[in-house]
Amino acid sequence: MKNTSDILCIGSVLWDVIGRSASHMRMGSDVPGRITRLPGGVAMNIAMTLRRFGLTPALLTTIGKDEEGRELLAACQSMGMNCDYVYLSEDLPTDRYMAIEGANGLIAAIADAHSLEAAGDKILRPLENGRLGSAKSPYAGVIALDGNLTLALLETISKSPLFIAADLRVAPASPGKAERLAPLLSHPHATLYVNLEEAGLLCQTTFDTSEQAAHALLGRGAHGILVTDGGNRASVGRKGRVLTQTPPEVLVTRVTGAGDTFMAAHIAAEIRGETPEQALNSALAAAAAYVSGETPL
Template sequence: MTATHNIICIGSVLWDVIGRAPNHLSVGSDVPGRITRLPGGVAMNIAMTLRRFGLVPALLSAIGEDEEGRELVATCTRMGMVTDYIYRSADLPTDRYMAVEGGNGLIAAIADAHSLEAAGAKILTALEDGRLGSAKAPYAGPIAIDGNLTEELLQEIAKSPLFANADLRIAPASPGKAERLQPLLGHQNGTLYVNLEEAGLMCLSTFETSRQAAEALMARGAHRVLVTNGGEDATMATPGTICCQTPPPVMVTRVTGAGDTFMAAHIAAELRGDSPDDALSAALKAAAVYVSGETPL
């Protein structure tokens, strides 16, 4: 029997292999540290944070039927996520992400999400075959989407009747994939979560503040945006409304997953009825706690 969910997370669900060292690193650094393998991917990171806030996410992704895939699905299920709708393939390996972090932040990362890209629209099957919705009765709840999907699939989602009634929450996945989100920028129910660099890439410009970036994205047709800028002010913008807040100061011990934590915490706050100001404050606090290393991995 399928468990009841209250949000859908669409995108990358994979294994994160993260190497961390306290030293400041540069090209060619060879230092002692810790290497961990954890469930990851943008959709998975968002889903894990949603679980910490008591929500139950259903995952729509592509995971192989290999040993790594079976272990990953079992782990997601144990964590309380709905895995019934994941596209499983015997021909595609389970995706992976590898990163190196030092005391000076993220040094380098490689995302091997080729299976998710190869699966394409197959991961959306449950939204059209009646299990989660259909073209005649589209899903009407919140859906988090990450930019690891192909540009073609994101274009399809932007105009698809399957998403006409959904509360879309959209994340780029990385600066290199921010421009993929252009088709979703003007979605009537879309909320875009980006950092300052990603906002600049989407606007073909550079910005000094999150407010400038948010205003530029709104001018390009965005329905609602949240722009973060590390430890500087973050901005939430809707037509006619701008809200800026500064995150709590903390010692940064990790960065991978911070944006996903911010997004998930904001969604959770809004779903429990927080005001716009309170929801932004809750998201900034959750992200600050995460980067300080206080949130359990």
């Protein structure tokens, strides 16, 4: 069994179509701006940031064998991703995400990730058939897991012997999908990366601060938790201990992908051997650079 990657990224890899304007926007706004199409998706955004930190991620996802899929696969490979384990589908189209952003933040977004959901556990076959692991010899490295997977599949992962030895790092795809992560709260090696709203959804309440949220999630059995709150204080909690830091103040120019950048930067910092305080600081600095536009797309 040979693996030439530092981390597995499991979940959505798709085309991001993003319209951005420097104007404040509301429902019905029609303003000038720029429209871009770039590789995206939670798993892909994390993988791209990991590449910037010198790590080699392997993608476990589904990509269609349509024209958009061929372009997307080529783009992933050109960025240094290991695509050997991607499930290439004959009958499922390549997924897409569309968002509108204004000076006042994200206005609206639609995620068309139906193919990832339809593929189900087919994307996990390399963890079972010996290419990356098996039930008798489970994968023991770091795995970044995307909450775009179905609730049924996330429940399977939470109990599967294929993941029992992995260092799981889990991100919700959006607040609307945060509650899907509930089964993973009890996983003995899972760290969840959520924002304040998502933390509240998981606990079926609301929180005023990330520190409150981190303590509550640890109290519900979480092994590890990181809670962000935009430009307010962020917290990391493990083994009953919670650390809190304030992000750098920056001018926000984009928001799509900021949470994924934070998560990837934190994972990379821990792989480098940074202390919990240093890793949180590194992740906040990377996310601030991203939302300010300092980090190139």
